[in-house]
Amino acid sequence: MIRSCDISKVFNAGKPNEYKALRGISVDIALQEVTILKGPSGSGKTTLLGILGCMARPTTGRIFFDEREITSLPERFLTDIRLKTFGFIFQQFNLIKGITALDNVMVPAFPTGEKHASLKKRAFETLELFNMGHKADAKTEWLSGGEAQRVAIARALINRPSIIIADEPTAHLDTRLSHEFMEIMATLKSEGKTIILASHDPIVYDSDLGDRIIEMRDGHVIEDGNLA
């Protein structure tokens, strides 16, 4: 269970362009479920995802991960948790240009010092899961949108995280690929992974996959419901 208590995030505090992205959010994310953050852009979904995923610290408030407070941990521990527990799929995919798909998948595991041969094998197998094995040596620039999406997912899985976080995953995909994405998420859920998605795409929040929808607007949670 990821518990957040009264999270606020303020950017450029004290300056003329001060911006309150989150205002007093308190949500609990259950593990091994699919939680969907729904809301228009500017509602604070991306910011909340970043904080839940240990990528940023809240301005005020606390986060508990399995009853262990993580907000005040030093950067090293935070990075360690992020590396081992979370897998991120970004809105822009954020693959590294100029290297191959396989290399991209391996990159998050480099700091772990895992042996090269076994890492390469594992990365290849992960790509195969998404039918991308034949494109392993393709440079990032040559991948289509759907292919890049799948590489991004594979990359998110390389460190065997238990929680997947995806920010607007279908923003750059057509309907067919969007449905494909949701199917992949279903598979991952069936493997016991926790999934947190942020989207304002109906294909995502109207799908059967979601166990819980948290609706946000202007930095507040306006509806927090379980879909039983």
Place this chain on the structure above:
Amino acid sequence: MAGSIERQRHILDFTLASLLRRKGKNGALLSVYTLIIFILSSVLFFTHALHREAETVLQGTPEIIVQRTLTGRYQTIPLSYADTVRGIRGVGSVEPRLWGYHYDGNTLANYTIVVPGENAPPHGSIDIGSGIARVRSANEKDIMGFTGFDGKPHAFSIRSVISAESQLVSTDLILMSEHDYRAFSGIPANHATDLVLKIRNPKEYTTISEKIVRLLPDTRPIVRNEILRTYNAVFSWRSGLVLAIFSAAALAFAIFAWDKASGLSAEERREIGILKAVGWETSDILFMKFWEGAAVSLTAFLLGVVLAYVHVFFTASCLFAPVLKGWSTLYPAFKLVPVISFGQLATTFLLTVAPYVVITILPSWRAATIDPDAVMR
């Protein structure tokens, strides 16, 4: 331990892949860098080897030489001065030294004629240095003619050619008997070129020199350690050409440094953000930057130094040859005895590799510590 080596190797893999992405630019960087280190190291190797050679070979140079000066230039010295100097306490012996130059209009070469103290060639014959033999295509038993001070030709038969091995001291020498040289050069009978002194106690060099100057104010004594120190000053960094080379190298480095220090491009910043977002720590990013600097500069250093050594000691500094020959038509082959000192290597390393690595890492410090969520936007 094994894990951290593997971690470094992974980071190194990634860094090398990054560098290879811009093959042209980084290839040019590596080439220029190597070239600079090559030139610097060549100069250092050459200079150092020459200093050592001079130090070793000139060990037996005269303890004190007494020259006479007139109108600010050195002139021949009256033999009566030798008697005065002999009287100074501590002086073991005083011998006149006869030597001078001869310019050969046919070959545009300058020769140095020396009258040896012992085993001088008999009247009418000379020993010549290997350089002269080469320039005049002369061998033993050939006859060579020179125009003397009297405008008349003087002919000599070549008794022997000094072996080319010792060319660094002998390539332009002509050894001649005293009688022949006086007739050839016109040095007055009661004069010599300068005086050679042997001193009983080396600690007395300075005292004796001062006494000589007091007794004979128009003389200039030159002491052995001063002769040796002269050769430390040759090719020193203050000499015009060496300074020019070092300045050019420094300028090139400044250009690299400016390029690196002007900060990261937006692309690089984005990439660092992505790496942090997928789980790289600040230290991983910094190691990546370290390897980026080290990969280029370490390779350039090793390659440059190895090539410099080969250049100076295997090819006798062939690339410097035009500079070293200058206007001379008679010159030794600069086959120097190799010297490589760790101090020199360490200095070159610290001056070339360390700054480059530092300026590759520093501008990234800020970017390396950004919060990865900036990438989410």
Place this chain on the structure above:
Amino acid sequence: MRLSTAYLGVTGLLLILLTGLVLHAFQERKNAGPLLSQMAGMVNRLNLTDLCLFTEASYTRHLAMTDLNTPFQDSPFSFEHFPTGALVLPPPHLGRNRGRVD
């Protein structure tokens, strides 16, 4: 092949080369002993004071024996002996005083 393997391989090779050259230098210096002694002996016998490096002019040929004026030459058409003149500095002892007034 992994890039790091290639890189470490090349670097290792260069290091070995460099070590080889260091050993080469040591060996050559030992081998040159007799020749250097021979030259030192010649210097001693002939009372030589300088290495024969540049024979263009008296101040480049006999670096230790020259005076401050010679580089200014006798002939108004004489040029400075570049680049040799840019390589050699006046000998340090010319700047010394030896108890004189100026």
